[in-house]
Amino acid sequence: MxxxxxxxxxxxxxxxxxxxxxxxxxxxxxxxxxxxxxxxxxxxxxxxxRAAVTALAEELQRWSAAESEPMDYGDIVERTRAHYAKLVGVNASRVAIGSQTSVLASVIACSLPAGSEVVCVTSDFTSIVFPFLQQQGLTVRSVPLAELAEAVSDTTNLVVFSLIQSCNGAVADVEAITRAAARHGARTLCDVTQAAGVHPVDASRFDATVCHAYKWLCAPRGVAFLTISEDFAEHITPVQAGWYAGEDIWCSVYGPDMTLATDARQFDVSPAWQAWVGAEHSIELFANIxxxxxxxxxxxxxxxxxxxxxxxxxxxxxxxxxxxxxxxxxxxxxxxxxxxxxxxxxxxxxxxxxxxxxxxxxxxxxxx
The missing domain is CATH 3.90.1150.10 (Aspartate Aminotransferase, domain 1)
Incomplete structure (x- = not known):
């Protein structure tokens, strides 16, 4: 006490x-x-x-009245994607959508070559740590946040950290971390879940970021984002690819032919429709302040x-x-x-x- x-x-x-x-x-x-x-x-x-609550209530009413049409949600998702891109300072073509940060981080974890070294932060949120611990063949080191930049070495392939720590609110020294990563040729993955909406975020400074929007961005749970640079995306396999990752979404619902989007949409996960109805208003609000x-x-x-x-x-x-x-x-x-x-x-x-x-x-x- x-x-x-x-x-x-x-x-x-x-x-x-x-x-x-x-x-x-x-x-x-x-x-x-x-x-x-x-x-x-x-x-x-x-x-x-209030706008998100109203939109959700109206959408649930339309759904219950058999007036909802799955194709209608596509425009909502794209507007929300654009709002988020504006918020974090990247082009919408570099934003993928999902429902959980752990799933998006797992896509990156699955693509790292065997023997890769990943440096994480001690006591960081497990959604961006467990995906790498689960991958056999990776070497995962955890260090205190204050020592993260110093811990990056020539053997490091990926630096994983939260911009703001969930347990205590500590803010990462982005300048020192990204400078160290660049000096040693390491990639960076930053979780901005505890930052986006309350702290300025420039996602272009990192090779990839993940964010769940139900905290500071005040969206319904089930709305998450991945930003990924064009160069880094070439080294990542969209292992969770489904119909929503197709170049032409509604022509991708049956196989076996597969033509994925050429931009970050290739990492898209099919959206939880109603959640995005509310998220559009929440994320637009923060994108415009x-x-x-x-x-x-x-x-x-x-x-x-x-x-x-x-x-x-x-x-x-x-x-x-x-x-x-x-x-x-x-x-x-x-x-x-x-x-x-x-x-x-x-x-x-x-x-x-x-x-x-x-x-x-x-x-x-x-x-x-």
Whole structure:
């Protein structure tokens, strides 16, 4: 349990203050969400914007009325693909779709030659580690995040890491890691699941990235993305190829002839239709705001909480502190605050909808 120093709580008129401090686009985006008070769990599961909820409800009604047509979802997927491409700074032709990050990472793991060395991060999320541990013939080394760049050597084939660590919110030193990889001729695979939507992402800096959109991007679960450079794609086999990976999707539903897409769509997995109906609105929302502004807003609240807790500022959207017994998490839950516990620490995640009042509420709950 964390000792909370006695100090005045900060109370402000939050909604008015936020409008004064943020751009119009971000203020409008914030107003797209409801039931956000005390919700500090975007690192676990995002909240849907109202437009996504409305679209999903309408789609379920169409489906129940036998009015849905499978071909109609194609345009929704392509618009969503384009929104995500804009968000992470690549051409839509370099974006593949899927449903889980582990599946997308497994495609890359399956394509590495026997004897390849993969360097991962100790305590990273297992969806990007297990696929490589499962491949016989690979050498997988795990090192602390702070030592990742130094751990890359001439024997390294692939560097695998999360841009932001799920367990504690630590942000990878992308410049040092990519520079080390380039110096030693290694490829990079970056998981941006805990970053996209809250921290700026430039996917073009990596050979490949994976992202599940149900966290900070606030999409329904079952919507994931792979970005892959044209050069790296030439070395990866689309082992999960199905009808949706075809050059002409609706001409690929029967074999044995196979003509896959020539761009990243060759790695597509058939979409979970209804999930993409909601995802289109969520990802469009984030593609059209300044994510750097979201990050600044989130780390301001995170550092405010650190100050109130009497701990060192972490400069992160995810603030953690020791809570082995879970006592602090129980206090927050009793006060109606939604957070999470990971690796023996309490994890409070600040997103665009959070306010100064959420910080005050956490401190009040812990002191109770």
């Amino acid at each position: 964390l000792y909370i120093p006695i100090m005045p709580l900060l109370h402000v008129s939050v909604r008015g203050t936020m409008r004064d401090m943020t751009s119009t686009a971000l203020a409008n985006a914030i107003e797209s969400f409801t039931h956000t008070r005390g919700y500090l769990a975007a690192a676990t599961m995002g909240l849907p914007p 300044d994510i750097a502004e979201v990050w600044e807003h989130s780390i301001r609240l995170g550092n405010m909480l650190c100050d109130a807790l009497g701990i060192e500022q972490q400069d992160r959207a995810i603030v953690t502190w020791p809570d082995e017994s879970g006592a602090d998490l129980v206090k927050l839950e009793a006060a109606g605050i939604t957070a999470s516990g990971r690796a023996g620490r309490l994890r409070a995640a600040f997103h665009l909808w959070n306010t100064d009042d959420d910080v005050a509420a956490v401190i009040a709950a812990l002191r109770a």
